[in-house]
Amino acid sequence: MAITTNRNPSRRVAETSSLLGLVEFRPRMTIVLVFLTITVAVVGWRFSRDAGSRRVDIVAREAVGLYTAVPASESTVEPVDAEKRILDLSGVALELPREEPGFTVAWVRRAVLGKHPGAAVRFRYSGDAYLLVVFRQDRLLGNGPPAAVPEESFLSGERDGKSFVFWERDGATFIAVSDADVTRTFEMVRLCFT
Numbered sequence: 001m002a003i004t005t006n007r008n009p010s011r012r013v014a015e016t017s018s019l020l021g022l023v024e025f026r027p028r029m030t031i032v033l034v035f036l037t038i039t040v041a042v043v044g045w046r047f048s049r050d051a052g053s054r055r056v057d058i059v060a061r062e063a064v065g066l067y068t069a070v071p072a073s074e075s076t077v078e079p080v081d082a083e084k085r086i087l088d089l090s091g092v093a094l095e096l097p098r099e100e101p102g103f104t105v106a107w108v109r110r111a112v113l114g115k116h117p118g119a120a121v122r123f124r125y126s127g128d129a130y131l132l133v134v135f136r137q138d139r140l141l142g143n144g145p146p147a148a149v150p151e152e153s154f155l156s157g158e159r160d161g162k163s164f165v166f167w168e169r170d171g172a173t174f175i176a177v178s179d180a181d182v183t184r185t186f187e188m189v190r191l192c193f194t
Helices: 008-018 025-069 079-090 182-193
Strands: 101-114 116-125 128-135 154-159 162-169 170-177
Touching: 025 128, 025 154, 025 162, 079 116, 079 128, 079 154, 101 128, 101 154, 116 182, 128 182, 154 182, 162 182, 170 182
Parallel strands: none
Antiparallel strands: 101 116, 116 128, 128 170, 154 162, 162 170
16 A cells, blocks of 8 residues: 655645746745844834934934024014025025014024034014024935924924924924923914914
């Protein structure tokens, strides 16, 4: 009596080979490769996501340093002149509030944050001093890096006792820094710049 086994090499290869017989099907190897691919995709996504928060952290640190280094002055600049200067320095068209009571622009200067040239605007609103830094994002290779925060979203926080609000819109990056509470800074941004 003949015993049939599953050890016939020609039968096994014929039943388990892929189209055209190029790759032999191995379920364990397939499972390992699927898990490895998923792991690499998750790690890549985390790196990409964390790159935005690191970029915001660097910009926030430099903006807080700029706010601390340059004190507010008592002189004032007309909003129209300030808007022209901001456009010249940063390439960003920014509309400053004109009807808001208590909003006065002290000065507009050139600033560099994270190798990005832009404009720094020192102003007062409701008795609090603020610094707004505006710069255009570099687009040298295609679309550039992904946004640090979704379009029309804000990221707020505190650093070294100063509050900041960070947002991106129309290819430009904005960060407002103040000694005021984070909620007051965010409310100022919402009322004056959105």
